[in-house]
Amino acid sequence: xxxxxxxxxxxxxxxxSMRPWLALRANDIPFVxxxxxxYTDNPxxxxxxxxxxxxxxxxxxxxxxxxxxxxxxxxxxxxxxxPEVKLWPDDVAARAQARSVCAEMHSGFVALRGECGMNLHRxxxxxxxxxxxxxxxxxxxEIWRECRTGYGAKGSSKGPFLFGRFGAxxxxxxxxxxxxxxxxIDVAPDxxxxxETMMALPAFQEWTRxxxxxxxxxxxxxxx
Numbered sequence: 001x002x003x004x005x006x007x008x009x010x011x012x013x014x015x016x017s018m019r020p021w022l023a024l025r026a027n028d029i030p031f032v033x034x035x036x037x038x039y040t041d042n043p044x045x046x047x048x049x050x051x052x053x054x055x056x057x058x059x060x061x062x063x064x065x066x067x068x069x070x071x072x073x074x075x076x077x078x079x080x081x082x083p084e085v086k087l088w089p090d091d092v093a094a095r096a097q098a099r100s101v102c103a104e105m106h107s108g109f110v111a112l113r114g115e116c117g118m119n120l121h122r123x124x125x126x127x128x129x130x131x132x133x134x135x136x137x138x139x140x141x142e143i144w145r146e147c148r149t150g151y152g153a154k155g156s157s158k159g160p161f162l163f164g165r166f167g168a169x170x171x172x173x174x175x176x177x178x179x180x181x182x183x184x185i186d187v188a189p190d191x192x193x194x195x196e197t198m199m200a201l202p203a204f205q206e207w208t209r210x211x212x213x214x215x216x217x218x219x220x221x222x223x224x
Contacts, residue, residue, distance in 0.1 A: 004031035005062040006074075007052040009038040011211035013221055015118040015175030017059045018207055020074040023171040026203035027085040029078065039218045072106045075168045087168040094151045098163055101143050102172045109176075112136035116179045117221050120211040126184040140176055141191045148194060160197045174198060178208075 006024065008017035024031050036048050036058060052060040053069045061068045061077060068077045079087040089095045111132035129137070147162040147169065162169040177198045180187055187195070198204055 004029070005034065006031050007034045007036055007049065007058050007060040007062075009036060009058045010214055010216060010218070011035070011207055012120045012214045012216075013118055013211075013218060014038065014058065015113075015178075016071045018118075018175050019071040019171045020059050020061060020078065022174050022203050022207060023075050023078055023087060023168065025206065026166050026171070026201060027082070027087070029082055029085065037216055039220065040216075072102060072172065075102075075171060079168060086165065087171075089151065089163045089167065091151070094163055097147065097151065098167065098169045101147065101162075102169055104143070105172045105176075109136040109140065112140075112176075112179065116183045116185070118175050118178055119182065119221055120178060120208060121214075121217075122182050122222075124182055124184050129185070137180070137185055137187070140173070141188055144173070144194050145188075145190055148190070160194075162194075166201065170198065174204060177204075 004024070006021060008014060008021055011018070021033070023029075034048075034052075037045050038058070046056070049058060049060075050056055052058070052062065053067060055069050057069065059069070059071060059074060061074045063077070063081065066077075068074050075087060079085075089098055111130055115127065115129060115133045144162065148160075151163045152159060152161055159165045161167065162173070177195045179185070180191070180195060181199075199208075
C-alpha cells in the first residue's frame with residue numbers, strides 16, 4: 001500500500017498545516033511529507049502547490065487516487081481511513097461535541113487569528129488584544145474546560161486531552177496553544193495544564209523543533 005502524501009507549508013507559520021500533520025504523526029500513521037515554502041517570489045513554489053491541488057493552498061493529502069484539501073476535511077478522511085486510531089470519540093454525545101468544537105475552530109476566532117498569527121520564532125511577549133480577541137480567548141478556554149471535565153475525565157477514553165485520548169479536537173486547537181504561549185496571553189490554571197499536556201506531546205515537540213529550525217522569514221507575519 002502506497003504511503004500517504006501530505007503537502008504542508010512552513011512549520012513556523014502554517015497553523016492549518018500543523019493540524020492534519022499532528023493528527024497523523026501523533027497517531028503513528030506513516031506518511032511522506034512535502035514542505036512547500038509559502039509566500040515566496042519563486043513561481044516554482046506556487047506551481048508545486050498547484051501540482052497537489054488546483055485550490056492552490058496547503059495542506060493537501062494525497063492517498064493514491066484520492067486528494068483531500070482543507071485541514072478539517074483531511075482529519076475527517078484520516079478518521080475514516082484509520083478508524084482504529086479513534087480520532088473521534090466512541091460516545092455519540094462526545095463525538096457530536098468534538099465535531100462541533102472543531103467546526104467552531106475551523107470557522108471562528110477570526111480576531112485572535114488575525115491579531116496573533118502563528119510564528120514560532122517570535123520572542124515571547126504580550127500584545128494589546130482587542131475586545132473581540134479577548135472574547136475569542138475566553139471562549140476557547142470555555143471549550144477546553146467543558147471538554148476536558150465533561151468528556152476527557154471520564155469513560156473508557158479517560159485522559160488529559162480534550163476527549164481523553166489525543167484526537168481530532170486536539171489537533172484542530174493545537175496552533176492555539178502556540179498562540180497563547182507566544183503572545184503571553186493570560187489564561188486560567190486549567191488552561192495552562194492543557195497547554196502543558198499538548199506541549200509535552202512528542203509530535204507537538206517535533207513540529208515545534210522543525211519550525212524553529214526554519215530560516216525563511218515572511219515579513220508580513222513579522223509585524224506583531
